[in-house]
Amino acid sequence: MSNETRCDHYDVIVVGAGPGGSAAAYYLQQQGIKVLLIDKARFPRDKTCGDALTPRAVTVLDGMGLLPTVQSRAWQINGVNIVAPRGHRVVAAVPHSKCWLPYMLVLPRFVLDDTLRRRAIEAGADFQGQLQVKALAQAGDGVAVTGEAQGQTVRFNAQALILATGANSTLLLQVGLLQRRPVMALAARAYYEDVYDLSDQIDLRFDGVPLPGYGWMFPVGQSSANLGLGLFPTRWASSLRRQLTATAAFEAFIQTPALQARLRGARRIGPIKGFPLRVDFPGAPTTKGRIMLVGEAAGLVNPLTGEGIDYALESGKLAGEHLATLFRTGQLSPARIADYDRLLHARFARLFHLYRWTRRLFVNPLLLNRMVQLANEHTYLKLKLVNLVLGTSATAPAIQLALR
Numbered sequence: 007m008s009n010e011t012r013c014d015h016y017d018v019i020v021v022g023a024g025p026g027g028s029a030a031a032y033y034l035q036q037q038g039i040k041v042l043l044i045d046k047a048r049f050p051r052d053k054t055c056g057d058a059l060t061p062r063a064v065t066v067l068d069g070m071g072l073l074p075t076v077q078s079r080a081w082q083i084n085g086v087n088i089v090a091p092r093g094h095r096v097v098a099a100v101p102h103s104k105c106w107l108p109y110m111l112v113l114p115r116f117v118l119d120d121t122l123r124r125r126a127i128e129a130g131a132d133f134q135g136q137l138q139v140k141a142l143a144q145a146g147d148g149v150a151v152t153g154e155a156q157g158q159t160v161r162f163n164a165q166a167l168i169l170a171t172g173a174n175s176t177l178l179l180q181v182g183l184l185q186r187r188p189v190m191a192l193a194a195r196a197y198y199e200d201v202y203d204l205s206d207q208i209d210l211r212f213d214g215v216p217l218p219g220y221g222w223m224f225p226v227g228q229s230s231a232n233l234g235l236g237l238f239p240t241r242w243a244s245s246l247r248r249q250l251t252a253t254a255a256f257e258a259f260i261q262t263p264a265l266q267a268r269l270r271g272a273r274r275i276g277p278i279k280g281f282p283l284r285v286d287f288p289g290a291p292t293t294k295g296r297i298m299l300v301g302e303a304a305g306l307v308n309p310l311t312g313e314g315i316d317y318a319l320e321s322g323k324l325a326g327e328h329l330a331t332l333f334r335t336g337q338l339s340p341a342r343i344a345d346y347d348r349l350l351h352a353r354f355a356r357l358f359h360l361y362r363w364t365r366r367l368f369v370n371p372l373l374l375n376r377m378v379q380l381a382n383e384h385t386y387l388k389l390k391l392v393n394l395v396l397g398t399s400a401t402a403p404a405i406q407l408a409l410r
């Protein structure tokens with residue numbers, strides 16, 4: 007499988023080989039559009055993450071023909087256990103729906119992202135790893151990309167560019183897509199082995215964590231798990247968040263009696279790793295001239311839960327298919343590229359407004375306690391709550407069709 011670039015001019019260059027970039031490269035290449043996929047990392051590479059693939063993510067992986075490969079290495083999740091600040095819990099099955107497969111998977115990003123990258127290469131994309139893109143320039147009907155690979159300056163040209171660079175906004179600031187660094191959420195995670203009482207459920211815990219935020223325990227196997235904690239910004243909590251690092255909050259979280267009971271005899275594998283998350287969609291820009299943003303680069307991370315692999319995959323697919331149509335119909339222009347912004351908003355804006363609105367309730371421990379109690383008493387509310395945290399809340403019928 008080639009890792010080398012073969013020419014310096016492409017139809018599309020995709021910067022960032024995370025889920026968003028690899029999905030975009032795959033869907034473009036599927037339609038015969040010549041793609042160069044670039045990443046600064048050497049693959050396979052790790053990405054600090056909870057590793058949970060929601061039903062939305064699993065459904066896109068299925069569409070890419072990756073489900074058998076991914077499933078053979080992942081841990082399947084069929085239920086969600088939500089624990090309120092005072093310790094009440096509600097357990098719900100992953101909901102069945104017409105749009106998404108009715109289960110989740112947990113797979114370390116070291117494996118997932120390399121599987122996706124390989125899929126894009128199999129489809130025909132060229133890949134260049136260990137190449138850090140340093141500068142972008144739009145001129146006439148193209149985009150020039152300058153980067154550095156092993157001390158050498160390299161240049162590539164393309165008719166359009168997809169930036170899928172995750173939470174790192176350096177290039178976005180450089181090309182004027184962002185005027186300042188956005189306020190970000192913070193999260194930290196670590197892997198543990200010999201964890202007690204793991205099952206086919208994930209735990210989302212609001213006990214022992216600063217709100218708005220939550221702790222998680224995602225099984226990656228019979229007795230190993232990814233444990234983590236996310237802290238989300240609000241107008242009044244963001245300065246506090248800057249003082250309280252996610253790593254410090256994580257260390258306090260694992261000392262809570264509930265966690266200690268599960269971790270007795272467990273061993274931590276590797277360090278606790280913290281990382282920021284961009285959660286500013288739908289306020290974030292998504293196109294400029296011949297540049298399109300995909301995944302976290304477009305702020306597409308659920309501001310309630312921090313899951314973003316699903317939105318990275320979905321927006322990568324959307325961007326790839328939209329660009330491929332423009333190439334096929336000879337309509338490639340900044341005005342038509344900007345239609346991608348409308349497509350993204352049509353699919354995600356309502357959902358993200360709902361998350362943002364709900365996050366205000368998640369600041370209040372009394373409300374959270376009551377919500378979990380009520381969800382336990384009313385099946386309808388339980389379904390609403392689990393759909394909300396998994397990002398599988400009902401969307402408009404037109405969107406349901408588009409997702410198929």
Ligand SMILES: Cc1cc2nc3c(=O)[nH]c(=O)nc-3n(C[C@H](O)[C@H](O)[C@H](O)COP(=O)(O)OP(=O)(O)OC[C@H]3O[C@@H](n4cnc5c(N)ncnc54)[C@H](O)[C@@H]3O)c2cc1C
Nearest residue numbers: 022024025026046055056057058139172193301302314315
């Ligand atoms: C602690 C934590 C836990 C999380 N848990 C979950 C979870 O359980 N489930 C979930 O769905 N989401 C989770 N998320 C969010 C998820 O990790 C991101 O939303 C997702 O990785 C976004 O995918 P992406 O493709 O947009 O970007 P990324 O996966 O971040 O990929 C970006 C890529 O761009 C490359 N890159 C960046 N700049 C350059 C450059 N200048 N030149 C070349 N390459 C460059 C990087 O090397 C990287 O490979 C979590 C996030 C954190 C921090």
